[in-house]
Amino acid sequence: MIRRPPRSTLFPYTTLFRSEKLVEAQRAIGANRPSVLEGRDTGTVVFPQAGLKIYLDAPARQRAKRRLIDIGDDSISLTDMMREIEIRDERDRNRVHSPLSMADDAVIINTGNLTVQQQVERVMSLAMERFGEVL
Secondary structure (H helix, E strand, O other), rough: OOOOOHHHHHHHHHHHHHHEEEEHHHHHHHHOOOOOOOOOOOOHHHHOOOOOOEEEOOOOHHHHHHHHHOOOOOOHHHEEEEEEEEEEHHHHHHOOOOOOOOOOOOOOOOOOOOOOOHHHHHHHHHHHHHHHHOO
């Protein structure tokens, strides 16, 4: 799992390689067909011309709770996971290549108090409003 420590701590050292190669691959995937892609630089670097950009946000505490459930590791405390998330956010906001930032035309969805189903419904609603039909 890519978000499980210590893999997530390797990102600062692989960002440049990831950015150059992965951006090319992501652009190829979305070049000729409707696509849904996610990433911290997808709406600003990979697909700045995308027809719909959504910025999912939630408080660090809520994200840490979700991450702990995802990885299923009881040895990591909520405080430690929250700290890890905050450090990664700060690092990603300040990196030179492809920093974490919200596209000016992105729609913000605060997922802090939303279930996964509610998040999906909100995204689908936005897509329907924007494109009229969603496959």
